[in-house]
Amino acid sequence: MQPRNMSMRGVVDLGAVKAASEAAAQRAARAASAPQAGPDGTPGGGAGGGFFVELTEENFDSVLALSQQAPVVLEFSSQRSAHSIELGAVFERLAEEFAGRFVLARLDIDASPGLAQELVMQAQIQGLPAAVAVIAGQLAPMFDRAAPQEEQLRQILDQLVAVGEQRFGLTGLGAAPGAGRPAGAEGEDDEAEAPGDPLLAPAEAALDAGDFAGAAQAYRNVLLDHPGHTEAKLALAQVELIVRTQDADPAKVRSDAAERPTDVDAQTLAADLDLAGGHVEDAFGRLVETVRRTAGDDRNKARLHLLGLFEVIGLDDPRVVKARAALTSVLF
Known part of the structure; x- marks a missing residue:
């Protein structure tokens, strides 16, 4: 077998596709076997399985940024x-039950009255119980003053998830906790080389x-039959970037982008370069x-392209986290 081509200029190195994919798979396996953290960075416990968080002014931005991955349901609550x-x-x-296909963010209106007042006004909430959804930074009404029955609520959430997937490409927060290796296997073979995947x-x-x-x-083709295949998804994002840029004239691309600031095609190609x-x-900011x-x-085309570039770099990269927050700020 000949050495893999490593001619890709810059940080996205074609020769690193397989190694990066294997590393992502190992991270996913370790995350699955570890205690799940909640979206606010604190340990996620209770019935929410790590996909439920108490919303506060301090974690508001980080929780809303998750709406770029899965619908965030804002539940307005009061002990009264x-x-x-x-x-x-x-x-x-x-x-x-939904295991990361949506995030539940509960706002105690008594504990955070300032934030509650602001959100109640934006969402035009008339009374409790009430909930709204945020999908890719955009507000979507759910209900207020009359709570649906559990089966009705499940159907509403199914619709939210479907809209997130079909219109905005949201893929959820990942597998539910406890899906990792058997107890006692933590740390075993973490550094061992992953076997080759015949699908790839x-x-x-x-x-x-x-x-x-x-x-x-x-x-x-792999993703058609195995849509959750981590390695194939990462590698596809990287290779597609190569395909889009390999024949581009950098000077012309940058000139076109400067002349046409609202031309999405010009801006996305410049961001790829x-x-x-x-x-x-610079790519994310553009x-x-x-x-x-x-x-x-x-707008949606530019947003989806940006989400694709996040996949290239890795969703846990600090630059991606920062750009997600900036994107949410622009959209919401």
């Missing part, structure tokens, strides 16, 4: 309202031959600004 307490128990059961063999053969387009199609050249924050300047389908 028996109906909202009953609804809260139902919500927690469903948060566990056609894509790797195409990479060895320098056939980027063929490799991209092979990864897509930024990323390929190692200018990660597309956040494009989202701010545009509307409708153009």
Whole structure:
């Protein structure tokens, strides 16, 4: 087998695709076997399985940023309202059942009156019990003054998840806790080389031959049958970046982007070149600004492209976390 082509300029190195994929798989395995943390960074306990958080002014931005990955349900609650307490128990059961396909963020209006007043005004809440959703930074009404039955609420959440997936490409927060290795296996073979995945063999053969387009199609074929395949998803994002930029004229791309600041195609290609050249924050900043300047389908196209670049770098990268917060600020 010939050495894998490593000619990709900048930080996105084609030769690192397989190694990065294996590292991502190992991180996922370790995360699955470890206690799940809640979206606010604190240990997630109780019925929510780590997908439930008490919303405060301090964690508001970080929780709302999660709406770029999964719908965030803002539940307005008060210990003075028996109906909202009953609804809260139902919500927690469903948060566990949906396992990261939505995030439950409970706002105690008595504990955080300032934040509650602001959100109640924005969401036009008339009374408790009440809930609204945030999908990719956009507010979506759910109900107020009358709580649905559990099965009705489950159907509403199914619809929210479907809208998030189909219109905004939201994939959820990942597997539920406790899906990792058996007890006592922590740390075993963490440094061992992961065995080759036969599903990826056609894509790797195409990479060895320098056939980027063929490799991209092979990864897509894997994802058609295995949409949750971490390695294929990461590798596809990286190879698609190579395909988009390999024949681009950098001078012309940057000139077009400067002349047409609201042209989404011009801005996304310039962002691709930024990323390929190692200018990660410039790429993210360019597309956040494009989202701010545009509307409708153009805005959504720029947003989805930015989410794809997040996948290239890795969702746990601090630059991605920062850019997610900036994107949410622009959208919400």
